Amino acid sequence: MDNFNGIEPPMDTVGNIRVNNARIMCNNVFVHYSDKRAIDNLSLDIEAQKVTAFIGPSGCGKSTFLRCLNRMNDTIATCSVTGEILLDNQDIYAPEIDVVPLRARIGMVFQKANPFPKSIFDNVAYGPKIHGLAESKSHLENQVEEALRRAGLWEEVKDRLDQPGTGLSGGQQQRLCIARTIAVSPEIILMDEPCSALDPIATAKIEELIEELSEKYTIVIVTHSMQQAARVSHRTAYFHLGRLIEVGATKELFTSPHHKLTENYITGRFG
Secondary structure: OOOEOOEOOOOOOEOOOOOOOEEEEEEEEEEEEOOEEEEEEEEEEEEOOOEEEEEOOOOOOHHHHHHHOOOHHHHOOOEEEEEEEEEOOEEOOOOOOOHHHHHHHEEEEOOOOOOOOOEHHHHHHHHHHHOOOOOOHHHHHHHHHHHHHHOOOHHHHOOOOOOEHHHOOHHHHHHHHHHHHHOOOOOEEEEEOOOOOOOHHHHHHHHHHHHHHOOOOEEEEEOOOHHHHHHHOOEEEEEEOOEEEEEEEHHHHHHOOOOHHHHHHHOOOOO
């Protein structure tokens, strides 16, 4: 068994992995890259219309697990996922599941802002167009405006929608990517370290946005910043060596962790 500083992770996770109003239920999930195990028998519920944060040292599996939730790991040839991940009690890894509409329902915002080499308008309009969600040109324009408003970007870009999205600042590009994600009306938004490349002012804007979006969307965020997790999330899950060590209400996990590994991490003894 893996160990760190002489402490072995428990076979059973500390904290309640189950919640009453789960949108996603994960049961006994294993992830391998070829013969290397990246996620080890992980079970966890994602609560509806709340922000759940995944924290832990680099390489602990938090981003790998996040990508399981909308099957982004399917794009990696050497990656295999076993176990059960249920969205509203339907197994998203079932053979009949089409990943295209699945990824519209479970959108993703990546660590590095990745606007398309298109105009600001076309970046946001792309999803509604390919998914056939726009009934007319005016409907599409309304969808783009609504998404940009929800992403807190409309007032900054409304007079230059025909200009390249790549010409925006880093923080604006990340909010553009969030607008692009929510333009297809997802139910869940996954965020993989969305602020790691941003300055403190841009980070604060994204964090405010996460709080606003959680009123409508279920959000899961991977963050290397414990302070960010404490600020934006309702529940926090601590990962270590591919295992879920502890999960619980964010305030409780940061003030009264129940496992020594969690305590050592949040107090800066390792990680």
